[in-house]
Amino acid sequence: MVDNVFIIEKSVVIVIVFAITMIMAMYSTWAERKVAAFLQDRVGPNRAGWGGLLQPLADGMKLFSKEEFFPNTPNKFLFIVGPAIAMSTALMTSAVIPWGDRLHVFGRDVLLQATDINIALLYIFGVLSVGVYGIMIGGWASNNKFSLMGAVRAASQMVSYEIAMGLSMIALLMMTGTMSLKEITIQQSGMNWNVFYQPLSFLIFLICSFAETNRTPFDLAECESELIGGYHTEYSSMKMGFYLFAEYASMFISATIISVLFFGGYNYPGMQYIVEHVGVNIGNLLGIAALFVKICFFIFFYMWVRWTIPRFRYDQLMHLGWRILIPLSIVNIMITGIVILRSEIAVFLGF
C-alpha cells in the first residue's frame, strides 16, 4: 500500500529534478557562451543581468517571439514531432539518476532519486537511442537536402557509437554486477571510483558520449560550415529552441552519467566521517554539492573540447567508431574478464 505522503514526496522530488535539469540546461547555454568567451579572449554576454545571468531567459523570450516558419513540406506533423521527441527524451533520463543519499526530513527518509530501478543503465541507453529519432524525423521532414544529410549523418553516427558505448559499459557491469545506478554509486564510496579500475572503459565512454550528444568533434549532424545548420536548418522559433535546448539537456545528462558511473556520484572523500560525526543531512547535502561540482566540471570539459579542436570528417568518424573504439572495448572486456577470474585461471593453469 502506497501512502499519500510517499506520493507527495516523490512528486516533490520529480518536480525538483525536472526543474534542476531545465535550469542546468538553460545555464549551460550561458556557460557555453561564457566559456567560449573566456577561451577566445572575449567578454561574452554581460548585458542581461549581472554577468549576463539573465541571458538564457532573454534568449528564450526571443525564440518564443520569433516567427514560426514552416518549409514547404508534406510532413507538417512530423516537422513538429521532431523537436518534441528530442526534448522529451533529453529530459527523461534524469529520472534514474541518484542525486544524493537519503535525507532525514519531517521524520522520514527521503530518497533523492525519482526512481531507483534495477535496470537504470538499460533505461538510459534505451532513452538515448530514441533521441536520434527526434533528429532523424526533424531532418527528414524539413524537405531540405542539407537537413536530410545532417539527419542521416546523425543517425549513422549515433547507431555506431552506441555499440562502442554499450560495449564499454559491459566491462563496467562485469565489475559492478548491477545495473542500478544507486548500487553502483554505493559501491564507489570511499574513493573506490570506477575510473581507477576501468580507465579504458571511461575513455571510450567519454568519447562516445561526445558523439551521442552531437558535440564537437562529432557535431557532424549540424556542422554549420558544411551543412549550414544540419538537421535544424529549416527550424525557427521555439522549435529550434527545443533542439538547442535538448542538446544542452543531454550534455548535462551525459556529464551526470559520467560522474555517477565513473567518478563516484555523490561520494566525496571523507563523506563517511561527516555523516557519522557532523550529521546525516549535512553530509548528504555536501554529497549533492560534490555531484554537481563533478557535473559542472564535465560540462566545462565538453565546452573546452568544443572550442579547441576541429571536427572529424564523416568517414573518419566511422573509422574511429567501428575500427578503433569497438575493438578496443572488446579488448577491455577481455582484460576485465581475465582480471575478475584471475584466481580461477591461476588454478586452471595449475599455479
Place this chain on the structure above:
Amino acid sequence: MSELLLPPEHRYAKIIKEKLNEDGSELSVLNLGPTHPATHGIFQNILLMDGERILEAEPTIGYIHRAFEKIAENRPFYQITPLTDRMNYCSSPINNMGWWMTLEKLLNIEVPKRAQYLRVIVMELARITDHLICNSILGVDTGAYTGFLYVFQFREKIYEIYEEICGARLTTNMGRIGGFERDWSPAAFEKLDTFLKDFPAAWKEFENLFERNRIFLDRTVNVGAISAEQAMAYGFTGPNLRAAGVDYDVRVAHPYSSYEDFDFIVPVGKSGDTYDRFCVRNAEIWESLSIIRQALDKMPAGNEYHAQVPDYYLPPKEDVYNSMESLIYHFKIVMGEVPVPVAEIYHPVEGGNGEIGFYLVTDGSRTPYRLHFRRPCFIYYQAYPEMIKGALLSDAIVILSSLNVIAGELDA
C-alpha cells in the same frame, strides 16, 4: 503548357535519370551556394553527388561582378585605387601599391628609398592579414573556431596601423603616384612596434593549436592535392603554387619596391595539398615579420615619403591656396591635363594569394584605354571543380577555404 515555357532542364537531371545505382539509390544534386556560410562570399557550385561524394561540380561565377575593368576605363588614373581596394579586400594595400607601381613604371618615376621601404612594410602587413584570415578561417571550416577569434584581434591591430597611415581600415585607398599622401605618424611606428612584439607569441600559439593536431592533419593532409605541373598549367601563383613545390615568388623573380634589399626565404611545400598550403602560409607570415623588421632597421633617415613629381603628385592644400605654381599643378592634375605616354605595360606584384598583375594600355588620355587585372582567385577557381572531384562534401569546403578564393577578387 507548351514545352517552350518550361525551364530548361539542367544536364545533371539527365545524368541522374540515366544512371541509377545498382542498389537502387539515386544520385542527387546539391546547390552549394550562392549563399552558403562556408563559401565566404557569393559563388554557386552545383554538385552532382553520390551520397556524400562529389562526382561533378559546376561552378557559377559573377554574382558580385562590378565591371571594375570597364569602370576603370572611365576614371582618371588616380581614381582607380578604390577599385583595387575592393578586389582582394583582405589585403587591399598590396593592390593599392601594385597599382601605383604600375603607374610609376608607366611614367618612369623613381620613388625615394624611404617611401619604398614604407611600402614594403605596409605590403607585408597586408600579407600577414591575408594569410592570417585564410588560415584561421580554414580552422573555422574544420570546426575549430577559437583560433580564428584569437588571432583576429591581431588583424584589428594591423587595421589600427592602417588607420594611422591613411585613415581607412578595410578599403584603404592608400598612397599616391610616387609615394604616400602623408608621412607616417609616430603613432603608426609605435603601433607597429607593439604589433611586432606581441604578434609572434600569439601566432606561435595558433600554429601549435593546429600543426600537429591529429584531427586537423586527418582533415587536411592529401585533401585537395594538386601537382606542380597541373598547378602551373592552370596558372596558379602565390602560396597555392608554392605549396605544390614551385618556388615562384614575384618578390624574388621580378623584384619591385626594393625587395632585393631584404633577406628572406620562399617557403615551398611538397604535395600541394591543403595542409601544405596551410604550412606555406604560416611560414610566409614569419618571413613577412622578418622583412618588416629588416625594413625598419634599414630605413633611411629623414622624412621623405614621396617622389618630387609635381606633374602627378597633388600639392598640399595650403600651397594650393598660397602659391601660383601649386595652384597650376593642382588644376592640371584634377582636370587631367598631365602628360601620359602611350604605352602598354604589365606590372605584377606578389599579392596575398598570388600574383596580382595590372595590364595597362594607355592612349595618352587621362583614363586608361584598357586595364586588365590579373586576379589569382579567378584562376584558382577554375581548378576548383577538378580539385573537388571525388572528394567528400566536407573536403570541398576545406579546399575552397585553403585556396583562399575571395569573391571580390574572383568576380572583380
